[in-house]
Amino acid sequence: MPKSDNNKKKSIAIGAGVAVAALLLGAASYSATKPDEPSSVTAEEEPAADVSADPRAGVYPELAKLARRDAGDPLAQGRKDAPVVLIEYADFKCGYCGKFARDTEPDLVKKYVEDGTLRIEWRNFPIFGADSESAARGAWAAGRQGRFWQFHEAAYAEGAKEKGFGADRLKELAKEAGVKDIGRFSDDADSAGAKAAVKKDQEEAYGLGATSTPSFLVNGQPISGAQPDEVFDQAIERAATAAGAEDGKK
Template sequence: MPQSNNNKKKNIAIGAGVAVAAALLGVASYTATKPADSAGSPGTTRKDAAAGAEPSAEQRAGAYPELEKLARRDAKDPLAQGRADAPVVMIEYADFKCGFCGKFARDTEPGLVKKYVDKGVLRIEWRNFPIFGADSERAARGAWAAGKQGRFWQFHQAAYAEGAKEKGFGEDRLKELAKEAGVKDVGRFVSDAESDAAEAAVKKDQEEAYGLGATSTPSFLVNGRPISGAQPDEVFRQAIEAAAGQTGGKGAGQAGGQGASE
């Protein structure tokens, strides 16, 4: 049965590619987001690199076509921003209790949105990856529920505001964040956040991240290229521009005509 054998070989090849990338992402994820050292610097620094520290994923790994296929490119996805047919898709696996995720959201992401998303080059797809317990799970479900009313990114901004995570993500706090985000129907928000659909959506994202070998947050894929941690702005700019250059700056052609901004 030659066709069966060919399919089997193809599946093995894809699995091997993902496994290699997963190993890179897992190692780099820990290195980039491990606790601060005695000098108070989070993760790997330039000094560490000069001393022969483990290189990060974006330094060692190229793009993996198997991982690039994880981009959903759904024009109706409320947890994404940017054109569905943008040449570059950055998938972000993050937790609202994660300090490094908050740093990225406040310090780096707005610049990427202005420079690349607004110009149609980049699409950002969010994946809920709660790893810090019940509070993380509640925040993830709340974010998904806000998205049901078109206010995910406003909720995202409120939840990652300076000092927000220290207030926790209990039920009352989530309602406050929903109101701050401009969610019109808070009763529906609460119902959606507690629904089986919210739990299933969060679990799907979470399992996708674990399947890649991600062990901490934030973790990213830029057109299938793993990047871990709240890296300097330049790391993301280089990855995005390199990916855009490889596609010739053209849309991916997977969107089936879905190209409107979210």
């Protein structure tokens, strides 16, 4: 997994408990299991989330605070005040990320985003080199014209990553996503703003100790890998229950 010494030095503590909580993205809350298809992320087995009936189990308030809840964030979908926030750290070159985007996320949107329970916040976490970086900046640029999620769908379509994410290919994806001003898209993708936004997300993930993609936080509970739908369903429903209980105390 590419991770420079510079990135290691910039891994910041996001609260008093993060040093412990960050381990969850590597091992502590997971037991090993192998998904059905070969991983493009790592040769190691992809871990599965440890599911507990306790809605507070494995939840770290410090990590829950990473939800930005910015109403104007084009890389997010769902109500700003939704009781549950799922943060996804992902790479457009990652096979498991594509699996999640195609097979799981659409159902989560229908079941939980549309009824106001869930908000999904995307974080660009490019780890596979120049192509990953280019795709991340292209996604950010598409978001500048309100077409991030359409770009996300096009970039994660079956066979899309095999075509690469060079400049011409990014323009094709932008057109497919319905981006109106392709010239502006290209300028935005090459801008300092794009590089800074991607770097911010990337450093946040490294700061959490994330070592693979996709990695998720559900109201502060880490989940690693493109897990079965029920893992996300259970995490979201537990988080919603816990959030409701907290509201009842106020």
